[in-house]
Amino acid sequence: MAQPLSADALVSALRAEGVTVVEHAGWRTNNRNSKGSWGPVNGVVIHHTVTSGTTATVNLCFDGRADLPGPLCHGVIAKDGTVHLVGNGRANHAGSGDGDVLRAVAAENTALPAPDQNDTDGNTHFYGFECVNLGDGEDPWPEVQLDAMARASAALCRAHGWTAASVIGHKEWTSAKIDPRGFTMAAFRTRVAARLGAQPTRPTKSTPAHQPFPGAAWFRKNPKSAIVTAMGKRLTAVGCSAYAEGPGPQWTDADRASYAKWQRRLGYTGASADGWPGAKSWAALKVPYVKEA
Template structure:
């Protein structure tokens, strides 16, 4: 689970992915939060508008209809591949969907179960993006628009430490839906995964020194000297530097592109300039040194593992049902894998077993006693 991004952080994530973003009216305070919860969030739902024309589609998604108030999504992706932000918070886009699908998204399963039930509120759990398309199977999907869908999805996944398996189509969530018609979601996820395996294209990603560190092995691979997407944990950021067709708080205190820290901002302290949140370091408080990979196996409980879990929760990477415990479990592994993906690692280097580089950047405090 994850705390929803603030308006400022969402905008920054989209800019960092190289997207052109338009802020529509009072989108930062525009939501349906008074009607239900917003968060924790677990993924992104892609829709088509069943409309044509950018201005008319954006206005509809912002205002909604007489029977379904807006916002009808968080952003609209137009034919030119530009993003129009229309809401920040709960939006009427996903409606009721299948609980089994939600659980599969949370686990980031390789395959989704069939969406044969409508028993779970999706408006509180998913970001929603409407893509301008008639949805008749004939209206084309321009390359610029498809690329923007990938970038939007990747931006949110990067911000939360999710993989491409956190992105689904409305047709995979709610029975009877066909959107986004003309897009094969499995293929889209594959493209998002490839994009996530590379640095972000935009101002916050291009030019970042990803570095190399042959000393760390975060995964079970054969080395760590590769860039993200290869086999190396040392390749992470340098620490120095249903909308119109169906039913479904942000604060936003900064301007466009403003960075208030990276993922987990507000939980772990100020950012370090890399887009990753780090805890405050007054007087250099003690941090637990990397205990070696053998420490993260089922067996004797350790307070270090519990402390690690608390830091993962603080960084919005926690996949725990309750308080993280001192024994190594699948929930610990899944949570740590989300942290590794946050740092840019892929494949075997994001297997959920800590390595020296990712451990150092997590900064786990020395447990008391």
């Protein structure tokens, strides 16, 4: 049990742990403190977003929805490992959960009870990180993202003197949720414990081999990006080109026709082979990573 970190202390803790932080305008005063208490805090809750694309996800988590005002977390962790700070104070992320789980987290028990009641306000007691992922169990978790998630969690644990047992998944807080999917929280806590067992360090400047999926909505905005060029070159390399010239950075009908060829190569038919990239077909294409300016 501890008092929440100030905005400055939170940023300092994250950066000391080697996290790349983006402070979004207004995040320091973006909270739901008028609707309930914030603190004392007991731990960190990890979520998946069920969204794709960094910008849209950050905007959603900052503003919230008509039925759930923002902020929806304290930080959004993107596929590239960047932590986008969107809230400081009480946030609408954990909701109601099991008081027995809270007591276990506060005691830093390594075994949590199964949540079977929703009798406690988690928004009072937990920091929350929303991590960009479709949450379908198939959308990949890039190593750079998992590393940033562990570093961000360890930063808060280190600042408060907590162990990795203070980090839980949303599904461990309430049976009404399934997030995060795609990895086990036991394995994730092992990552956090490893971070806490070492001095804070900057991550190594390695880059992922393949480009993370930028999200289905991203392509429908007719982007102009080096990612589109890299995708087109990869489609050409695998014999799925419909290009008369190029490919280039501007998304065109030729890109869509080429991608449709790739989808059909994978066995997709009908509306599933419409040329708009999806997470599974993108992962199979293995587009080389490019760093945009």
